Amino acid sequence: MPGPTPELVQRLYATPPDRFVAARDAAVAEARRAGDQKAAREIGKLRRPTVAAWLVNLLAIRRSELVADLAQLAESLRTAQRDLRGAKLRELSAQRRAVVGALVDEARKLAAAEPGAPSAGKLPLAEVEATLNAALSDAEVAEQVRTGRLLRATHYAGFGEVPRPQLRLVTGGAEEPEPEEPAAGRAGARRERDERAAARAARAERAKRRRALERELAKARGDQDRAEAELAEAARSERDGAASLDRIETELAELERRRAVAEQELSRAKLARRGAERSLTTARRRTGEVEAAMEALDAEEEDADEEGNGAD
Numbered sequence: 001m002p003g004p005t006p007e008l009v010q011r012l013y014a015t016p017p018d019r020f021v022a023a024r025d026a027a028v029a030e031a032r033r034a035g036d037q038k039a040a041r042e043i044g045k046l047r048r049p050t051v052a053a054w055l056v057n058l059l060a061i062r063r064s065e066l067v068a069d070l071a072q073l074a075e076s077l078r079t080a081q082r083d084l085r086g087a088k089l090r091e092l093s094a095q096r097r098a099v100v101g102a103l104v105d106e107a108r109k110l111a112a113a114e115p116g117a118p119s120a121g122k123l124p125l126a127e128v129e130a131t132l133n134a135a136l137s138d139a140e141v142a143e144q145v146r147t148g149r150l151l152r153a154t155h156y157a158g159f160g161e162v163p164r165p166q167l168r169l170v171t172g173g174a175e176e177p178e179p180e181e182p183a184a185g186r187a188g189a190r191r192e193r194d195e196r197a198a199a200r201a202a203r204a205e206r207a208k209r210r211r212a213l214e215r216e217l218a219k220a221r222g223d224q225d226r227a228e229a230e231l232a233e234a235a236r237s238e239r240d241g242a243a244s245l246d247r248i249e250t251e252l253a254e255l256e257r258r259r260a261v262a263e264q265e266l267s268r269a270k271l272a273r274r275g276a277e278r279s280l281t282t283a284r285r286r287t288g289e290v291e292a293a294m295e296a297l298d299a300e301e302e303d304a305d306e307e308g309n310g311a312d
Contacts (some may be wrong), residue, residue, distance in 0.1 A: 017050065028044050049149075055123065055128045061109055064146075070136065097231075103128075125235055130155045
């Protein structure tokens, strides 16, 4: 039996985590209806990713070309780290920060376009950034990121490969003395000693340069750690600001709803007032008519009384 297609797996891992289980169970049911029990079992084994892992998966699935650029940058950084090329390493480190920042921003945009995704203030962008930095430092993490099936975020304490010391085998307790050269070969021996001395001087110079580069690298790493800490703090501030904005927008929406209700009640009150004014006008007009009729009747009665008195 064929099993689940890569497109189906990608669609599941591009689904927001809150909807992942329902989407997976629906896919399992569909595979069973199609008679593909192998696919149903394999789909059922898929685990739900965290929100941070889901954001990284979105990048790998929807922006695979950007993730490929990240892998290429990682290789360049590892090469510069092995060769202890300080200037190149600083240049690539600046490029790394720019690339990772752009990917985090792209993850935010992708999440905003996904129905049912968490709000911007609830996105763990700092964990996304840490995972991308880990992918730049660890080839295994980079491969997990590339597949788009990451289950949780990861972190990396440092950056770059740890240079391995070069070892040499020592077979005796002390160095063997050089054999004495015959008289005819002393000139050649002197040249060899001079060459060895020059080679030792060159090695000493390279060692000096290496120590200087190591000090420069240590300083660069310290600057990078401080910059990353500042970035993490800025990201936390951004999340807090976004959360505050969400709360204000929620309160504003509630005020707008209450305003709409108050406007409706005011409109009904105005209609009622106008109806009452019309009723009052009608009642006043009727009262005037009745009062006029009463006055006319009183006048008739007075006339009748006067005529009766005159007849008497």
